[in-house]
Amino acid sequence: MNNVYQYSTLSALMQGLCEGGKTASQILSRGDHGLGTVPGMNGEVIIIDGEAYHYSSEKTRKLGDSDLFSFAMSTQFRPAWETFVPTVTFDSLSHRLFDFLPSKQNCFLSIRLDGFFNSITFRLIAAQDKAYETPLELIKRQRLSSYTRVRGTMFGFYSPTFASAFSAAGYHLHFISNDRTLGGHVTEFDASLTTISVSVVNEYNVELPQSAEFNEFPIQPPKEADVATVMTKF
Ligand SMILES: [Zn+2]
DSSP states (O other): EEEEEESSSSHHHTTOOSSEEEEHHHHHOOOSEEEEOGGGGSSEEETTTTTTEEOOOOEEEETTOEESSEEEEEEOOOEEEEEEEEEEEEETHHHHTTTTTTTTTTSEEEOOOOEEEEEEEEEEEOOOOTTTTHHHHHHOOOOEEEEEEEEEEEEEEEEGGGGHHHHSSSSEEEETTSSSSSSEEEEEEEEHHHEEEEEOOOEEEEEOEEEEEEEGOOOOOOOOHHHHHHHHHO
């Protein structure tokens, strides 16, 4: 347990490399919780309780076994720690995780929040219109939505700073409503009566794409400011 499996890298995504990928059944065999995106970077995927849901500006769907992920992080989530808090926001999340941050700041954390969201804002990145279109371009067409009074779950990861060429440093959380109709990449939230569950990850496995696209040119680490813009934070 306490293992994160990742397919592809943030560096590749930031260069717009996101064709093809691994099937949902392959990704789900490596974890029952996680997040990711699809070929063409069309929207956001959350994996929750062994099921993957894809949200894009055109549609919401549960991924089938043969649907592809172009990027994914997944884990068999068995939280070692759980707490119930009256309130939590993105700004206060680190404070709520004081058992782990900073004492585990150089590890990955898997984080799940189940609660009542007084407000939540999440985005759906736009699909590529052409190959190699980068997230910096795609976020100009992203859909940012805010909702109030929604019950749901957020799942994602805290990644350490040194891993920033592979995964966005800090928090990366995706949301899904209890009725599964809403979901996306979280940029802000204010929740009440929330259970926070965490596991510390001490094993991080990365599988690299084998496509011609992936090896076409030397992929550089992304610039911190560009990643912050794409993650729309903070
Ligand atoms: Zn995301």
